[in-house]
Amino acid sequence: MKNVSNLGLAMCLFVCPFLFAQESEPETDDFKPVFITMTTTHWNGDPETDFSDWLETEKEYFKKVTSKNDLIIGSGFYTHYFTPDNSELVMVNVYQNWDDIEKAEEMNQKLIEEAWPDETERKKFFDKQTSYYGKEHSDEIYQTMRYRKPLTERSEKPLIYYVRKSDLAMDGQGKPENFKEFDEKVTQKNSKLKAYYTHRHIWGSNGRELQEVFVFDKLGDIEDFFAEEENLISSAWPDEKEREQFMGDLNKLFSGKHGDYIYRSVPELQK
Template identity: 65%
Template sequence: MKTIEKLLIALALTLWINVNTFAQDQAATDDGPVFVTMTTMHWNPDPETDFSDWLKTEKEYFEKVTSKNDLILDSGLYTHYFTPDNSELMRVNVYRSWDDIEKAQEENNRLLKEAWPDEKARQAFLKKQGSYYSPQHSDEIYVSLPYYMPASKSDKPMIYYMKKSDLSMNPEGNPENFKEYYDKVTSKNSKLKGYYTMRHRWGSNSRDLVEVFVFDKLGDIEDAFAEEGELMAQAWPDEAKREAFDKELGKLFTGKHADYIYRSIPELQKN
């Protein structure tokens, strides 16, 4: 038992070191890091499911519960655009602290009872809301990194391109290179309407580093890639130095990454 306990402590310490090494410049954020929960859900595959009131139902919950919960700093529901599974939806919530994740659920329950005092009516609403989704879901928790450009609230759907990269988690890569790239390239890309970075805190892959790029429309992703190349050439005019920097930056990662594109639902967005 003591051996297992020591292993768990060692694992927790390793993850803590990796998170804090990569996020060493926390002073770059306004109030320090936040915690981000991502729940991947799926539409109910039953062909008899009636989705006609789906948005109305989710808006009612959002207005009576999520929008009134001050422990939830930011929230959004995002639908599949280009991902491996077209049944996917992603629910994202942002919290000030780890403790607030649990406290926010307690507050949700209080607000639910306040909005639907009659228990039968409350259970009927929750049953209806749950009927749109499959019981299958997965949860991930991330901690934010100090490289971000907040997206403004929009009354139209926005494109969210999420890139999950595998960190090499060895001493060869220097996180300062990531910061330099962000300062000289990412933050100057005119096509970006928002940008967020976060690091694995709890979930299936301890190597995860997630970047979220926000765009007005799908075509802007390709334009942003083209502009990225131009910005790199401006930042490192000498080709040899540019290639050397790119090689050093690459040491932070294993070279493996996955891409996902979602679309926001403005009526269900809390900023």
């Protein structure tokens, strides 16, 4: 992890000055940023692959390893719902700080050896677990931002996660306080939104990336969310010219390029 850590630090030093300034302002609440690792992998496309025991296998690993690793303060498993690739899966882990990412891997290895002390049985289990997935995957690391509306209770049913990936303009034209104002006057007041999270790129393939994650009970709530958002925008800025001016200034934070992805959570694999 030393090479990764050094590269991640370099990327952070390059990217952070162009990001939202209030992230470095004195905090007025209890917000403390944490680190998120996201591994995007894919189902094994071999038609001979038997997926009948997939969930039970992952539940066993979750119970014996992830749930016992205190350095992993949160985790989730998300499957394709509406994305460009129906084989896509996203595995997420959350850590208090950068160093814990490496330490947690060491703890995982210790827990694995304790859970499967017999080397033959251990290999058998992980061969089965690995067989569900293709060889292609990508890894990204993000840092959380203060714009959030956390889940208030654990759901026993799958939730819908709508992810908006936007490229930051990084040209100094946009004002971060506009995003803060929009969050307070619109996003936080939307009754259709079950939870909301923002995080920024720290290490990975796209140094401009900002992710917003909108959480809903069901797919139909997304359409209702956007309808209510329009009403909230009109209420917050009733004067049309002022509204257009504000939204124009807000959009200066971004390049205009974004992608939309919808995933479904696996409740049995969430921490």
